[in-house]
Amino acid sequence: TMEEQSDRSSKRKVVAVVGGGLVGALNACFFAKRGFDVEVFESREDIRQAKVVKGRSINLALSHRGRQALKHVGMEEKIVSKGIPMHARMIHSLSGKQSPIPYGKKGQFILSVDRANLNKELLTEAETYSNTKLNFDHKLQDWNAETGLMTFVRCDGSKQQIEADLIVGCDGAFSAIRKQFLRRSRFNYSQTYIPHGYMELTMPPINGEFAMKPNYLHIWPRNTFMMIALPNLDKTFTCTLFMPFEEFEKITTGDEVIEFFQKYFPDAIPLIGVDALKKDYFRLPGQAMVSVKCSPYHIGNKCVLMGDAAHAVVPFYGQGMNAGFEDCIVLDEIMDKFNDDFSAVLPEYTRVRVPDDHAIADLAMYNYIEMRAHVNSKWFLFRKYVDNFLHLLMPKKIIPLYTMVTFTRTRYHKAVERWHWQDKVINRSLMLSATGAALGGSYLLIKNPPDINKLIIPAEKMWNRLLALRTA
Numbered sequence: 001t002m003e004e005q006s007d008r009s010s011k012r013k014v015v016a017v018v019g020g021g022l023v024g025a026l027n028a029c030f031f032a033k034r035g036f037d038v039e040v041f042e043s044r045e046d047i048r049q050a051k052v053v054k055g056r057s058i059n060l061a062l063s064h065r066g067r068q069a070l071k072h073v074g075m076e077e078k079i080v081s082k083g084i085p086m087h088a089r090m091i092h093s094l095s096g097k098q099s100p101i102p103y104g105k106k107g108q109f110i111l112s113v114d115r116a117n118l119n120k121e122l123l124t125e126a127e128t129y130s131n132t133k134l135n136f137d138h139k140l141q142d143w144n145a146e147t148g149l150m151t152f153v154r155c156d157g158s159k160q161q162i163e164a165d166l167i168v169g170c171d172g173a174f175s176a177i178r179k180q181f182l183r184r185s186r187f188n189y190s191q192t193y194i195p196h197g198y199m200e201l202t203m204p205p206i207n208g209e210f211a212m213k214p215n216y217l218h219i220w221p222r223n224t225f226m227m228i229a230l231p232n233l234d235k236t237f238t239c240t241l242f243m244p245f246e247e248f249e250k251i252t253t254g255d256e257v258i259e260f261f262q263k264y265f266p267d268a269i270p271l272i273g274v275d276a277l278k279k280d281y282f283r284l285p286g287q288a289m290v291s292v293k294c295s296p297y298h299i300g301n302k303c304v305l306m307g308d309a310a311h312a313v314v315p316f317y318g319q320g321m322n323a324g325f326e327d328c329i330v331l332d333e334i335m336d337k338f339n340d341d342f343s344a345v346l347p348e349y350t351r352v353r354v355p356d357d358h359a360i361a362d363l364a365m366y367n368y369i370e371m372r373a374h375v376n377s378k379w380f381l382f383r384k385y386v387d388n389f390l391h392l393l394m395p396k397k398i399i400p401l402y403t404m405v406t407f408t409r410t411r412y413h414k415a416v417e418r419w420h421w422q423d424k425v426i427n428r429s430l431m432l433s434a435t436g437a438a439l440g441g442s443y444l445l446i447k448n449p450p451d452i453n454k455l456i457i458p459a460e461k462m463w464n465r466l467l468a469l470r471t472a
């Protein structure tokens with residue numbers, strides 16, 4: 001009867017998802033699937049009606065963790081079908097030589113997906129649940145941690161007060177929900193802006209075809225400077241240039257852009273185009289990248305932070321969205337375990353998820369520092385060949401860190417522990433084999449000493465070549 005219907009719906013708990021970006025939209029599907037009344041509040045207009053948003057990364061690398069989350073709400077096939085598989089890295093050397101390094105076995109590939117389309121598809125999917133409502137042009141201004149009362153402001157300046165049983169903060173790296181957390185004792189928080197910025201450039205098709213091989217993550221590792229290119233369905237590539245802000249600031253004219261690319265990414269100039277490069281470069285300034293770590297992720301049984309609102313990571317592992325999507329699976333599993341009792345679920349979510357999200361934040365920062373310091377194309381190739389060789393030799397014992405992070409759901413902090421353990425095993429076996437070689441070698445030397453002068457030059461040459469790998 002109507003009374004029962006109204007009574008039942010009044011019994012259904014209301015979950016307010018603040019932020020209708022990638023994680024918020026996916027989370028809405030997760031909560032709606034569990035039977036909650038879901039209200040999404042997004043500060044922007046409905047992007048499905050608006051034009052393209054400037055200043056956000058245009059495409060993203062989707063990998064296993066993110067796919068598993070999409071699969072949980074029946075979206076994997078729809079998103080993967082619109083993604084472009086990247087089966088290997090394609091490393092571009094200064095001379096323009098392209099060297100592919102496979103990610104792993106045949107089925108192991110990452111996908112280049114369009115950010116705006118992904119967000120739209122997830123919003124539309126959330127809307128298919130009768131118990132979900134999307135509210136655009138609703139910017140959270142303030143909220144009360146005790147009562148769960150939220151104040152939203154609209155474009156016309158009007159305000160709206162909304163109450164919910166659970167508030168899920170998915171409002172990104174500069175989260176307004178997190179502001180209340182900062183006022184509370186024992187809330188740990190750190191944020192780091194790195195000195196690099198990023199800029200996106202478009203590489204158009206040539207004669208209607210991709211300008212480079214499409215099924216690769218193209219990487220130009222130049223230590224301080226790095227560039228990557230991910231393919232798009234319209235046969236363009238979105239190139240992302242990573243460079244210190246002070247370098248961005250030195251380049252003020254079109255000719256200086258070309259001069260810079262001539263020095264570091266010469267092969268990309270004809271592919272992007274001289275005029276396009278000169279124009280695109282000044283379309284937007286270099287964008288900042290911030291790393292945010294915090295804990296706990298919850299307040300009482302009232303509020304929980306997820307996605308970039310909880311852990312913004314620098315994009316040098318291609319895991320930010322994948323980690324945020326995995327947040328949704330982890331919370332859902334804990335909801336199953338504690339039968340949707342938020343007073344038990346939220347503390348458990350903090351206990352389980354904080355170590356992993358902190359681990360991926362650290363790994364992304366580690367990659368940034370490692371690549372900025374040592375990684376040119378030779379060193380990148382060398383490191384990945386060693387990784388792949390050792391994995392081939394001892395597939396069960398040695399799993400490259402990138403493989404654990406990108407192609408499995410190994411908990412991020414467990415992957416780091418295993419990586420450290422594997423490093424110890426490799427170093428120990430290298431030491432053993434070096435010692436063995438030294439002992440064996442010296443035995444042979446004693447038995448029949450060679451003309452030492454003939455030996456010194458090649459050994460020195462080899463040593464210098466090894467050193468050059470790291471510094472060239």
Ligand SMILES: Cc1cc2nc3c(=O)[nH]c(=O)nc-3n(C[C@H](O)[C@H](O)[C@H](O)COP(=O)(O)OP(=O)(O)OC[C@H]3O[C@@H](n4cnc5c(N)ncnc54)[C@H](O)[C@@H]3O)c2cc1C
Nearest residue numbers: 019021022023043061140171172307308318319320321322
């Ligand atoms: C250059 C770059 C490259 C990247 N590449 C990758 C990649 O290859 N792979 C990957 O996995 N990740 C990548 N990421 C990370 C990825 O973009 C983020 O992890 C992901 O967007 C986080 O999603 P989110 O929903 O938590 O936050 P967001 O996507 O930032 O969404 C937050 C939403 O909340 C809304 N909002 C903000 N404040 C309020 C408010 N007060 N009230 C209401 N709504 C609000 C915003 O409008 C937005 O819609 C990259 C990031 C960058 C910057």
Ligand SMILES: Cc1cnn(-c2ccc(OCc3ccccc3)c(C(=O)O)c2)c1-c1ccc(Cl)c(F)c1
Nearest residue numbers: 061089219226228315316317318370375380383402
């Ligand atoms: C978008 C996306 C998805 N994955 N990756 C990624 C990141 C790092 C990697 O190795 C680090 C390393 C190589 C060699 C030595 C140490 C560390 C690899 C790899 O192993 O292929 C792939 C990126 C990415 C994002 C930004 C930059 Cl600048 C970049 F180059 C790639």
